[in-house]
Amino acid sequence: MKTRPLFLAFTFGALVLTLTNCGGQKQDEHEHAATAEKEDEKTTPVSEPQFKVDATFQSQLSDFFTAYIKLKDAFVASDVEKVKAEASAADAALAKVDMKLLSGAAHNDWMTYLSPLQDALKEIQATTDLEAQRKSFRTLSDNFYKAVKAFGLGGKEAYYEYCPMAFNNEGAYWLSDQSKIRNPYFGDQMLTCGVVKETLK
Template identity: 40%
Template sequence: MNIMAGFATIIIITSLITFTGTGCGGGSGNGGKQAKGDQSQQEDHQHEGHDHQAKGTGKEHDHGDHDEAGMAKSEQGNTSVPSFQNVNEATKQVMGKVKENYFALKDAFVATDAKKASQEAKNLLASFDNEALGSLEGKQQSFYKKKYQEIEQALTTIEKSSDIKKQRKAFESVSDNMYKLLKAFGTEDGKVYRQYCPMAFDNEGAYWLSDAQKIRNPYFGDKMLKCSKVRETF
């Protein structure tokens, strides 16, 4: 009887040890698998959310992370722009023609049409009436010459290239210098909207000008047509 009781005790103790080991190991393993599964699901959900935002258009895409950089870039650009008084009417008329031809160039990039962009760049360059602007003096003359030279160089690049990416990069320079010219000298009529895309050129960000508040992105075209914000109206 004592031997039987001893065997029974050993069996009970062994069973308890086995049960306890299985409970901790199994429970821990199942808990680990469940935790890993939950983490995996969470990561998948976050990744899907990121993909959804990346594929979205302007209203769907969140530009919050880029806003501060865009504002800083905008403020930096504004500090170097004078506002000339007593600008003669001939200069304002030339700026009006230049502005309209610039918008035509912008529309060519919205359409992702390299050939049309080349032609519109040629038209824009021709619209600068340097004879009419020859009456400028002093700071007005020196400011105009500097900006015109930079615009001329960028427009020549666009005109001679058939690479839309290269053309768009040159268009950024045209846009920045056109902004400064129009702010400095003004035009006869019409509002100009300065718009900004934080994702242009691998998230470096870039500006352009538009005659409409409605967003039409020249740096991405239909890939991200509405990706932008209006930064300034003048």
């Protein structure tokens, strides 16, 4: 029974630390982002692809990554119509990724990721509710991360980034082409809230 006050104090302290890191004023937010970037330079793991795959497939996946980044940037801008347009462009880029260039376990894994990617892009295009679009973007990002980790982007770097406060503190990830945080789940509300968790090549 004596340990309960200590546990509660620790829990409260952790909550305050999280809120301070991402939920404070703009100045605190920028300071947090700068500190996080310095820490990430030392601690962010770098992951190589799991499979050796055809360079053409990696190039096509890289083209989809480019389209994904434009979609992510539309979320950063909180622009619903642009989000829909970029989701449509990303859908077209995804359709050009040729699964026939894969075989064996690599082909099976890609098929596992492909359907959720397609579904998420269709969901984003089907609504004008920005928060609903962002939920589908989270699903898109989670599955695209698995694909990039498995197959790589042919030498192009991707940064796997995380915001602990997204979706009522459930947390959410996304991919970026730069380590500088631009949060697609909050936009201007908390633009730099987040940290780089992993660098993918």
